[in-house]
Amino acid sequence: MLMPKKVKHRKIHRGGAIKGVATKGNQVSFGSFGLQAATSGLISSRQIEAARRAMTRYIKRGGKIWIRIFPDKPMTKKGSEVPMGKGKGSVDHFVAKTKQGRILFEMDGITEDIAKEAMRLASHKLCVKTKFIVRQK
DSSP, X not given: OOOOSOOSSSSOOOOSOOOSBOSSSOSOOSSSEEEEESSXXXXXXXXXXXXXXXHHHHTTTOSEEEEOOOOOEXXXXXXXXXXSOSSOOEEEEEEEEEOBTOEEEEEESSOHHHHHHHHHHHHTXXXXXXXXXXXXX
């Protein structure tokens, strides 16, 4: 699973709602087809890996896949049946903070119908609504 090698701060604030639309990473840059986030949200490293596996299996390791998001935000969790207080919990997993319009995955080297189906399978693994994008020539 994806996670940072080193972080500046081990625990960070959760933050509020993810507002606005993506201005960076909102164009298909590397491949011919892309999966774009239609809603904002936090995508965990497990979800990214599950989506990647679903796409790779469907295209039978043909073509190339680019992952355009990286989970760099640590999320903490306190143990079950732990009383209130005694500080913040330990780091449990990492998430990628994703705005609406962000390209999540890209693909190239395969036909459009295969790419569309592979992206559809991947979108079922993610917690945000997505749409299939074809690169403009």
